Amino acid sequence: MADSPVSQLLPFLRIDDIMGHVERVSAHDRYQASLGLERAAEAVAEAAASAGLQDVGVRRFAADGRPQWWTFRAPVSWTPLTARLAVLAGPGPHPPEVWSVDHAEQPFTVATYSAPTPHGGSTAPLVPLGADDPVGPAMTGAVALVDRAAFVRGSLLPELTAAGALGLVTDAPCKGDEPDPYVGRIELPPDSALFGFSVTPAMFRSARAAAERGAVARAEVIVDRTAAMPVVSGVLPGDEEAGEIWLTGHLCHPRPGSNDNASGVAALLGVAATLARARRASTRHGARRPIRFFWGAEFLGNAAVLHESSAPGGRGLPDALINLDMVGEDQARCRSPFVVERPPETTPTLLGPLAEHVVEETFAATADSPGTWSTSPFLGFSDHALYADPSVDRPAVQFCHPADRFNHSAGDSPDKVSPVEMARATLAGAALAQLLASDGPDAATRSAIVDRWCERERQAVTELRRGTPHTWGSGLADHVARQGTALRALAAGAPVARARELTESAATKPVGRAVHRRWQGPLNLRAMLGELPPATRIVLGGMIAEDKHHLSVLFNLAIRANGHRDRDRIVTETSYGLRRPLDPDATARLFDALLESGWLRQA
Incomplete structure (x- = not known):
């Protein structure tokens, strides 16, 4: 452990700086193409330069909703300057107020891509809508009070739009524990003709009761559409002839979005600063490969980067990618362990075993603090998914806490971010990047890491086979054994093409x-x-x-x-x-x- 990248880099980590980044990023409303995201991008670029990255810049892409990167459309510029909703006891000049919300003071209340109201706002009847209620003429010019069962109806938004509704109010996305759960996120289509507001269950119940007595809704939504989609980048230089290692953490999400994903943004800044300090302190921490960092809108930022990098004259694709998304969760409060999401098994790679080895060492180095970690198969819910496509086919791993019970809600605030977990994510990300940039551990160490990984997988399959159909279980065991054979070959220096051949068997040949x-x-x-x-x-x-x-x-x-x-x-x-x-x-x-x-x- 004394000679591991984790122990070597630990003295260079500054957790107070990292937590400060979390606070600063959390203060911005970071919709995918918004004034808040532009301000956050400028702050991240300044911090990246201070951390020691070179060639730091902010690339701005037009946010016009048009196809720009293969099948990916640019986001639509949208910043809510004003977003208020009041439920009034009835029509008339001065009805009493039942309750009101203001997005400036209560995050997550306005639905992303809400349509603006006419100048001066709109006043409309409130019409309850349950799971089995048809969207009829009563919705014309009204605001729908949508209960949880109706909210998940796939046809809801087209029906409300076709009926001429002005907007909707619901408590469906709320997260956390009763009696005071947090308001959750609503996302409408970018071309929505509706506005939307997310409220607590108590507010929803009182609005529904008031609607039965003739209550009305007063809404005002003012939108700015001038912002671009920014992507921040910077690099720790290396041999320009060698392939690059990329790290990414998406910058977008409504405020506070502290774990999703101010934590990943801050951890990447911490990785950059940790590696830069280590390089300045000793030539031992040099790396052959450049390590490049990206911060941008989720999926779309990486689509833009990949499109430019793979074009003629571009920098080319990376040798590997590390994605940090939701890495700071306080495990006790958020009820979510640290997870290493593996690359897909479509192409053999040592990235998964190396990442798990580094995380295991990181948790050993921080064992005086509580917390657990686990692994996940490739799921593809974040930026690393773009690299799994056969047209890109670059190994990518993700560090995350996917089961966070406050995710996509106003409860995702700085108080839910753990300094220990942020230190773990930063240290593991830095150590893994350092290993990859220096071509990893020696062959004997690689083989030992892979052997331990294969044994853990064998034991895990033994557990998984209990209670599953025999044929499927035996097929899984054979599949995992072949994957292990391929990884052992890679660890011994075999090329990827040979390792891929080792994953094949007669049973996997297509017959249809x-x-x-x-x-x-x-x-x-x-x-x-x-x-x-x-x-x-x-x-x-x-x-x-x-x-x-x-x-x-x-x-x-x-x-x-x-x-x-x-x-x-x-x-x-x-x-x-x-x-x-x-x-x-x-x-x-x-x-x-x-x-x-x-x-x-x-x-």
Whole structure:
């Protein structure tokens, strides 16, 4: 442990500076193309230069909603300058107020991409809407009070828009414990004709009771549309002929967004400062490869970077990527352990075992503080997903706390961020970047790390097979054994192509029609869903609203369509990759949707 990158870098970590970054970033409303995001980007660029990065800059992209990076559209510029809602006891010149909210004082109350109201605001009747209630003529010119069951209806927003409703109010996204949960996030389409407000259950109940007595809503939403989409970058230099290591942490989200993702932004600044201090202190901490940092809008920032980097004359793609998203959660308060989300198993890579080794050492170095860590299969809910696409195919790992119970709510505030967890994320990110930039540990150490990883996987599969169908369990065991053989070969110095061959077996050869991808650039599920017929889109929207992991299954199915696998093999390998049997009916609907969209085709 004394010679490990973790122990070498620990003296150079400054946690007070990192926590200060969390506070400063949390103060900005950081919608994907907003004045708040531009201000946050400038602050991050200044901090990145102070941390020791070179070539620090802010690249601004037009936020006009048009296709710009393969199938990815630029975000639509949207900054809420004013967003207020009041429930009044009735119409008339001076009715008493039941309650009111103001986004300037109460974050997360206004729905992202809310449409502006006419000058001076709008006053409209409040009309309750339950799960089984039709959206009828009463909604014309009204504000819908949408209960939780109705909110997840896939057709809700198109129905309200078609009926001529002005907006909606709901408590559906609230997070946290009763009796005082936190207001949660609502996101409308960028071209929405509706405004929306998110309120607490107590406010919703009082509004519904008041609506039965003739209450009205008074709303005022003023929007600025001048901001661009900024992406901040900087580099710790190395051999310009060597491949780069990239680190990324998305900068966007409504305020405070402290864990999602001011924590990742701050941790990346901490990684940069830690590595820069270590380099200045000793030549031992030099690196052969450049280490490049990016902060921008989630998914779209990395799409823009990848598009420019892969174009003729661009800097090229990285050798590996580390993504920090939601890394600071206080484990006791947020009820979420530290998680290493692995790369997908579509291409053998040592990045996963190395990342887990570094995190294990980091937790050992901070064992006097409580907290646990675990691993996750590749799910693809953040920026690292873009690198899993076959057109990019670069190993990417994510550090995160995905089960945070305050995520996407006003409860995601600085008091939920743990200094210990921030130190762990920063230290692990810095140590892993240092290993990758210096071509990793020696062959003997690599082999020892991989051997331990394979043994843990074997034990985990033994546990997983209990209670699962025998055929699936034995297939998983064979799949994991082949993955282990490939990783051992990589650790011994074999090329990736040879390791890939070792993952194959007679059982994995396609016997049906091969499935091919038909999209350009990294997979963009939002664009794919947008090309489905409305009826199918509504069905899939309902499935994803009911269980977010349907989106992960959809992504994992798609990235395995490389023209060498048939449908059955894609489904089977996806289940092995996710380490669980898949529901056959739901999986069939998801696969059929990929074919119906035209993004996949069978030979």
